[in-house]
Amino acid sequence: MDTGKAKYLVVISYDAFSEDNWEKASRLPNLSKLIQNGAYSTKLRSVYPTLTYVVHTTMVTGVYPDRHGIYHNNPFQPFVAEKEQRWFWFKKDVKVPAIYDALKGSRMKSAGILWPVTGKASIRYNIPEIRAIKKENQAFKILKNGSPFFSIRMEKKYGALRRGIEQPFLDDFTTMCAVDTIKRKKPDLLLIHLIDLDDAKHEHGTDSPEIEKVLIRMDKRLGDIMDAVEKAGIKEDTVFLVLGDHGQINVRYKVRLNQLLREKGLIYEEDGEMKWRAYIQSAGGAAYLHLRENDDEAEHLTLDILNKAITDGCYGIERLYDRKELDGFHAASLVTYMLEAKTGYCFEDGLAGEVVTDLEEQGIKYATHGYSPDKAGYRCNIVISGDCIKNGYSLGEIRMVDIAPTMASILGIDFHDCDGRPLNEIFYH
CATH class of the missing domain: 3.40.720.10 (Alkaline Phosphatase, subunit A)
Structure with a gap:
């Protein structure tokens, strides 16, 4: 001692x-x-x-x-x-x-x-x-x-x-x-x-x-x-x-990216039950991308959707981190990809409502965390x-x-x- x-x-x-x-x-x-x-x-x-x-x-x-x-x-x-x-x-x-x-x-x-x-x-x-x-x-x-x-x-x-x-x-x-x-x-x-x-x-x-x-x-x-x-x-x-x-960080826009996955059939209903091949678990200013095991097609489709969303700019995605970058953060090893939100944006899991909600338009003040420590x-x-x-x-x-x-x-x-x-x-x- x-x-x-x-x-x-x-x-x-x-x-x-x-x-x-x-x-x-x-x-x-x-x-x-x-x-x-x-x-x-x-x-x-x-x-x-x-x-x-x-x-x-x-x-x-x-x-x-x-x-x-x-x-x-x-x-x-x-x-x-x-x-x-x-x-x-x-x-x-x-x-x-x-x-x-x-x-x-x-x-x-x-x-x-x-x-x-x-x-x-x-x-x-x-x-x-x-x-x-x-x-x-x-x-x-x-x-x-x-x-x-x-x-x-x-x-x-x-x-x-x-x-x-x-x-x-x-x-x-x-x-x-x-x-x-x-x-x-x-x-x-x-x-x-x-x-x-x-x-x-x-x-x-x-x-x-x-x-x-x-x-x-x-x-x-x-x-x-x-x-x-x-x-x-x-x-x-x-x-x-x-x-x-x-x-x-103050947030103006809440973004529900799972709705983009649902539009492409990666989130779907079967026998009255919701199922997923890809699912975004929000962490406020960041999010985990969960992919169904051994489903390479779902991975390709999802990355394609997310890269297009990054190019569009309106979804507030600052970065899509791959595993090598996540290892640099010592982030948990359960996923291969994470998303980082731009300042002023945050992510939510929900499947209801608009994909992007403008809180300022609704007179709502809100801040959150989860973002990169940097x-x-x-x-x-x-x-x-x-x-x-x-x-x-x-x-x-x-x-x-x-x-x-x-x-x-x-x-x-x-x-x-x-x-x-x-x-x-x-x-x-």
């Missing part, structure tokens, strides 16, 4: 916290305090596609999607409406160990509050991010897949703060659970997922007045968590790691702060795969089989 730099690590995933939010957020009282007392970057490069569950799995495993196996928020479920789809809720779907597994092996305590892909994970105090679908019971589903006594206690104490998944109530609940957990349990590692900013960008766009209100709310939540650490008497021994998982102005922010970290230290370009090895370095645990590296330059030696 290595020697750690700090006894406690509090990781706050600040969903959708990207470089365009830095100027305002970094001037707010609590984040600015963490920056002064730590290292930071506005050039944290995410993974492809930039979807929450894909990125959060990389954060805690230190490997790219081609190794950890979480390629989307949702497993592939053709023709199932988005609201009824299963998500990658369970740790069993992750093909490699996570940092909290290494903690358990070192007899250290971990806690997770609404951290993605942690259903039935080896986290001591766990309220997984999980949602009831169809006729399931939400409370029962959390108890079954998290830590029952811990979850019941948090629900009894703070459940009244919540109104389903509505904001700001959900993040207020998460923050109160985090505060309570720090004071009562003092976990060596606490993973917290806060979603208010992501929700606001989706609903209002990236540059609406709502965003500033959320940044202020988020700073207050940060302050509450910092205050809990102080009250628990562990401030000198704690490192805070605050980071975004992806940016968002899109302009789309990098994430990170702040790592504590007594062992150099003050006001600018990190420059770093990668999402560097996060888990850095967590391991802070806590002094062995976690070496990563695609990233520990950011040891941030420490006072």
